[in-house]
Amino acid sequence: QVQLVESGGGLVQAGGSLRLSCAASGRTFSTYAMGWFRQAPGKEREFVAAISWNGARAYYPDSVKGRFTISRDNAKNTMYLEMNSLKPEDTAVYYCAGRGGGTRDVWSAYDYWGQGTQVTVSS
DSSP: OOEEEEEOOEEEETTOOEEEEEEEESTTGGGSEEEEEEEOTTSOOEEEEEEOTTSSOEEOOTTTTTTEEEEEETTTTEEEEEEOSOOGGGOEEEEEEEESSSOOSSGGGOOEEOOOEEEEEEO
16 A cells, blocks of 8 residues: 655746645555546546656646646655646646556546645636
8 A cells, every 4th residue: 555645735826836746655656657636626636647657658638738747756755746837727636646557547547545735826
């Protein structure tokens, strides 16, 4: 099993940047595909990014492609989400998630979740 803790959220103006971190406990982090999801009030949980166990492959939806970058450091048991050119519509609670097997873009495929970190982008 793995436990996940997000950090790095906050309030930022439109056009600004934030870097989220997801710290994992347990020795199996390096074998897990990892992902970021977000959920705004009244909306469904939305896929933001996913990365393979070794960091070789990353996936993004069109809504964040070119603005967000997912990465991981298996030696530090940590995953990151670099968010640039933030927009008000990026406002949401951001969650990191992990799963055995390959990357997926649906939240129901993930087994482990953090508590979430709030990102608010002001216009």
